[in-house]
Amino acid sequence: NGFFHLHCEDPKFSLGSSACPSSWPYIDVNVGTMISADFATAAVLISFGVVLGVTSPLQLIVMTVVETIIFVVNEVIGRDFIGAVDAGDTIFVHLFGAYFGLAVVRVLYNPEHAKSEKEGSSYSSDLFSMVGTIFLWMFWPSFNGGAAAAGDAQQRAVINTYYSLCSCVMAAFAFSALVTPSKKFSMEHLQNATLAGGVAVGACADMMLT
Numbered sequence: 001n002g003f004f005h006l007h008c009e010d011p012k013f014s015l016g017s018s019a020c021p022s023s024w025p026y027i028d029v030n031v032g033t034m035i036s037a038d039f040a041t042a043a044v045l046i047s048f049g050v051v052l053g054v055t056s057p058l059q060l061i062v063m064t065v066v067e068t069i070i071f072v073v074n075e076v077i078g079r080d081f082i083g084a085v086d087a088g089d090t091i092f093v094h095l096f097g098a099y100f101g102l103a104v105v106r107v108l109y110n111p112e113h114a115k116s117e118k119e120g121s122s123y124s125s126d127l128f129s130m131v132g133t134i135f136l137w138m139f140w141p142s143f144n145g146g147a148a149a150a151g152d153a154q155q156r157a158v159i160n161t162y163y164s165l166c167s168c169v170m171a172a173f174a175f176s177a178l179v180t181p182s183k184k185f186s187m188e189h190l191q192n193a194t195l196a197g198g199v200a201v202g203a204c205a206d207m208m209l210t
Contacts (some may be wrong), residue, residue, distance in 0.1 A: 003027075023097075024071050035146050039089045043097035050101025054108055067100055078160075087157055088144030088202025126187040133191045137165060140198035148206040157205040161198055168197030 008020035019166075044064050055063065075092045078084040086092055143158035172193035176185045201209075 001168070012034055016121075034149075039093050039147070040068055040071050042089070043093045043100070044068065046094060046097030046102065047101035047195040048096065050110070051104050054105055054110070054113055059108070063104055067097075068101070069205075071096060079135055084204060087148045088154070088161070088198075088201045089147065090202030094199050094202070104198045126191070129191050130187065133194060137198075138196065144198065144202050144205040153206040157206065160201055160205050160207075160209050164196070164201035166197075166198035 008026065009083055045061065047067055048060065051060070051063070071092070074096055078092060079085070084091065141158040141161040145154045148154040148157040172189055173185060176189035176193070177183055180186050180189075189192045
């Protein structure tokens with residue numbers, strides 16, 4: 001992201017101008033850029049969830065490098081040229097990461113993977129995954145509000161995210177028991193659907209919702 005926003009040592013002067021005291025470009029490292037790096041990491045993690053069990057470690061490294069570059073280019077085009085507003089990065093992180101992962105899986109598709117005995121979850125993997133879901137649920141408001149404008153917009157992002165998360169938790173538990181043949185809660189539903197509200201409200205989290 002820094003390569004698209006190179007500037008002079010003194011930001012008041014443009015890079016390459018005679019007024020710029022140094023010919024070396026500068027890349028800012030601050031809270032904003034660190035949050036952007038966090039979002040880029042989240043996009044790769046989402047894609048990782050799609051390709052889990054399909055790729056080798058070497059393929060994951062290649063995917064991470066390629067996806068990070070494409071992620072930044074996509075975000076610069078969307079924010080700087082199109083002017084898209086996405087406070088919680090629902091569009092640029094979650095949608096991008098999901099579709100990028102699906103594209104990678106389509107390229108690396110192997111019918112033998114579906115027949116593997118390792119396909120599916122176990123008690124221990126479900127337990128650890130649920131612990132991760134709880135932490136994600138607790139910190140999702142800060143994820144959506146972190147990049148919002150300081151002040152009222154940031155407060156709205158946190159409150160709207162909490163409301164959305166609470167409503168999707170109740171809906172997830174209700175529909176999980178409704179659609180499961182045994183009328184019991186499904187761990188797969190609870191691990192993912194309870195976070196769907198945070199993702200859904202992300203793009204408009206800092207707006208006034210009714």
